Amino acid sequence: MPEVLQAGPLMIRTSWLLLALAAIAGYLLVRWKLNKVGDKGRELPDLIGNAILIILLTWKLSPAIFNPSVLWTNPASLLFVNGSGMGLWLGLGLALVYLEAARRKRGIDRPFLLDTMAYWAGLIAVVYYLFIWQYGKATEWPWGIAVGYSNYRYHPVNLYIVLILLPSYIWMWRKGGRLGSGKLFSHFLTFYGIALLAGSFFRVNDPLWAGLTAEQLLATGMALAGVLAFPQSKEKTS
Template sequence: MPAQLSWGPFTIQTGLLAVIAAAVAAIFAVRLLSRLYGAAAKEAADYWQNAAFIVMLVWKFGHVLFAPAVVWQRPLALIVMNGGTRELLLAVAAAAVYVLAKIRRGRLPLPLFLDLSAFGAVAAVFVYACIDRETGAATSLPWGLTVSDPEYRYHPVSAYSMIVAAVVAALLWMRRGAAGSGELARIASLYMGAGMLLVSFWDVPAPTYWLLSAFQWRALALAAVGIIFSARVHNKGERS
């Protein structure tokens, strides 16, 4: 995928377009699901929409916090530069603080918010992978993608991510009646974590820390959250 996309005189970075489209898709998905569950769900959707905007803004301009001199030395860089993993983590933390404060003040059920968030996050992953398409490690499989030399093919890891997200989204939609119990968040964290961990083994090799890359550790942690939730649900079922 080219680093930039152009329409006549207009040019936008592919990564930025993917983030914006993913945020819009997440907001739309949360709004869609919230229509099934009354006023509390609509309030949660409002919080989620604001949180999505916070993530976008902090991710885009968060690098100013670490290098404030760029404001007066290279002001145009504020438009051109995007954030990295550091800014993304900061953005998620800022959005989490906002959401927790709102939930605590408005007494919104946390499981309901997590279920709506799970549906929106899966939609965001699907749209992001659809736009910012990437190739992974070399392969001889017939569905491998060629980049410049037709003799070499590479795993379409973005397509794999889209498949994982689509399957999980279907599972969530089939279980949409359980929204508000934390069930959708459990399903999304377990299967998205496991699925993305599987996809990562076909990606371009990255530096490892204790046998796994940073992305693999994050995917494993997400799957572990789902496993913990599943164990709690199982234990409650046995006690009842």
């Protein structure tokens, strides 16, 4: 996502439009999936939709959140200025707090919520990396992508990620486990972490710690969290 946010206003609008369309598609797919489990999960699509709205609004309003003077010096700029990475993380934190409170209030099991979010987040990730180009290191490989009129070709990092994410998501949707077992969320973290880690080796990034970049540390942490969470999941009837 950082590459896209730095690629100019047009690319930012395109990426967020694609994410919005993917979120809507995910909403419809999850609602269809939950029709098979009775009343237990009927509220989940709406709750997750509210959480996504919290993330988007917090991200969009983050310039005012972290710099309140904008509200009285140039409030109109909030309509055109994009949010920050810190705003995205803040929105994610607020969304998780909201989901946990809503889950408790409605008596929904946490594994059931996490599994449902895995279906949704997986689709959004596949759509994002499939259509938003991310160029990595220069390469002479025949499938390298040229940028503009340059004679150089670059690794299509987003396609490398899709090559892992797409089959993983299809498998997860068909045979990854029952909703509420916790296995779907575990699989999602593991596969997503592996996909990001694989793509990171073709990017140009400075090491942050122990020779690893920030993305590699995050991806490794996600994959390990997914693997460690799996034995703790318990199969439940959905």
